[in-house]
Structures are given as C-alpha cells and as structure tokens.
Amino acid sequence: MFDQDPMTGLIRSAARRLLDIRLEEIIDRAVQQTVDDEPEYTGGPVSREDLRYHMDRTMRLALTRLVGDAIPDSLRSAATDVGRIRAQQGVPLPSVLHAFRIDLKTLWEALIAEGRAVGIGSRADFLERSSLMVWETVETNTEEVVEGYQVAQGNLEEIRSAAFEQLLLDGDHHQPTVDNAVQVLGLPETGRYICIVGSFPIPRPELVAECAARLENNGDSFYFSWFAQELRGVIHAHTSRSDIAATLAPLADHICSIVGAEGLAMVPRAIRLARMAVAGRAAPGVRHLQDNWLHAVTAANAELSDALHAAVYEPLLALSDYERSAILETVGDLIAHGGTIANVAERTFRHRNTVRKRLRSFTALTGLDLTETNDLATTAIAFTVDAQKRLRVG
Helix, strand or coil: CCCCCCCHHHHHHHHHHHHHHHHHHHHHHHHHHHHHHHHHCCCCCCHHHHHHHHHHHCCCCCCHHCCCCCCCCCHHHEEEHHHHHHHHHCCCCHHHHHHHHHHHHHHHHHHHHHHHHHCCCCCCHHHHHHHHHHHHHHHHHHHHHHHHHHHHHHHHHHHHHHHHHHHHCCCCHEEEEHHHHHHCCCCCCCEEEEEEEECCCCCCCCCHHHHHHHHHHCCCEEEEEEEEEEECCCCCCCCHHHHHHHEEEEEECCEEEEEECCCHHHHHHHHHHHHHHHHHCCCEEEEEEHHHHHHHHHHHHHHHHHHHHHHHHHHHCCCCHHHHHHHHHHHHHHHHHHHHHHHHHHCCCHHHHHHHHHHHHHHHCCCCCCCCHHHHHHHHHHHHHHHHHHHHCC
C-alpha cells in the first residue's frame, strides 16, 4: 500500500502497538460509540456481544493491514462475514456502513494518541500520512463488507422468492409451506390479506418501489415478486378495501386485479382468482375482483368462453350489419342497465315496439330468452367476452 519510508515505518510501529497492547480498549470504545450513535445497534437484532465479537475481528483485520503483515486465514473473511451476517439480520446497509465509519474514527483517534505518546502526534507529515493509511485500510474493509452484504441479500431474495413461489404452489393445502412462508417472508399467518396480480409486458420495479413506500408509510407488511410478465403481491393490510386501490395507484396504467384473502393459507387461491380476472380484462387499472366477476369467469376457460361467444354471436352473422348492430344495441343496453322495455326504449331513444321486435329477433336467432335469468346471464357473459375481444383488437 505504501512504500517503507521512515514515516510509514513510524506509523506502522504505532499501529502494531495498538494491535498488540491497546486493542481491547479501542474495541470497547468503538462498541460503545456504535451503540450510542447508531439506532439499529441499540435494542435491535445485533446483541452487544455480537457487535463486539465482529468488531474485534474487523479491527484486527484493519490493523493487520495497517502494519503491513500478511492476513491470517482466520481473519481473511472477517469483513465479508460481518456484511453477510448483518444482511441476514436485516440491518440496513447504511447502518452497517455508519458503524464502519465509527470504526474509522476510533482507529484514527487511537493512532493519533499513540503518535503523541512517542512525540510525533502533532507532526503534519504524520497526520497526513496516517490519515491516508487509516482511510485506505478501513475502505478496503468497507468494500468487503458491502460485497458480503450484497451477496447475502441476493441469496436472501432467492430464498424469499422460492418461499413465495412454494406458497402459491401448494400453500392452500400444505401447512409446512405456510409455516415456511411465515418464517422467511416475515408475514403473519393470520389476518386480512390483499393479493394483487398485474400484467406487465415490461417489468416496472420503480412503480412497485413507489407502492412499497406508500405501504411502509401505512405500516403494512407486504411482498412483491415478478414472474415472466406478471407481478404478484401480497399485502397484510391495515388499509381498508376502499383505500388499497389508491395506495396502489402507481400501477394504474397496467391491468391489475385485487382479491382479498383471510390468512396466508388462502393467498394461493386469491392469486389464482386475481390472475383470471386480469386475463379476462383488456382495460388498464387497479380493480377489485368484486367489480370484475364476469371478466374472471370468461378468462377461467378460454375454450368455453369462445364457444359461448360463438353460440350468441354467430347466429347474428346472417343479418346485415345494420340489423345486427340494432339488435346488439338493444340487447347490450338491457344487459348493462336492466329494467323494462320502456326503460330500454327511453335510454336508446327507440320506440317500445322497436325494442320488442329486436328482442324477439334475438330470441328467434339464438334461442336465448332474455326474460329468463339463465339466458340473460349467458348473454351477459358472451357480451363480456366480445368486449374484451374488441379491446384487444383495438
């Protein structure tokens, strides 16, 4: 790192005395300063014993580098290890780096004090060279901590993703899968969940990050994941049904469906329902399943939906475009708004006899009598399928 000139030799001698004689004192001071200054190390997942043990290792590593000795195998991974462990403990990376800045300050102060003890602590060349050497040493440690942290985070996310995928696969009939999801995802087993599925031809993690920030502000716990062109998420929400769509508003330019679930074991079913609702829609927006039952039904079985659509629409192909449009206008209004023939006539600005004639023609061609509940429902589903076909073509 530095050539062995006289000043470097003096600094390394001072550092060796710190390593051999004053290390325990330095570590005690650094531990106390970290506990006092960094909230994540006060009453959090890192015990004082844990903090001291790893600070001892990383401080020994820094001083060994500072004195220019070969790094022993027992210390070679000390900084990487602490980064990995802090990531697994859920300590935010800024807090981990803050703790290392405290290390730097404590080590620098101890080195200056040692320099004063031998009469060189106030020399400009000592101050300049020692600050550079301490900074480079601790910076090397810090880079290794960040590397360990990032690798562990990647591994943790893989574990979390696998736990979520397994939950969706068999969590509704396999209790150990639910137990694993509780442990790995940090989500409670009971309580009200809101599940979301969204269609994203291009993944947009920045939109999910915006939603995550809103959910954190609400005090909601959650987990989102991407699979191919699909976003899936679960929210253990304090948020009411009416508020959640607003909270997820950043996703509104995509087709998203929301379904409620009571408890984590019901999440797989809710995700399946949400997926069907998304598949049955073409218009964007964050919508509740309760507002889109027909879309979900039409998407549940594409072959059946196409057959039903053909049963209603193909008999109308024998008509002219004008006749077909006229019948579809009247039938569509009745399906959308209900009511009597008089109501339909008023809304469509047609004579009542015209409305009656069109409805009779529809029944004669399709065999569906719209005064019968079953036939009305069948026609409504066919109209929903047709609307989605038109939107997708458009």
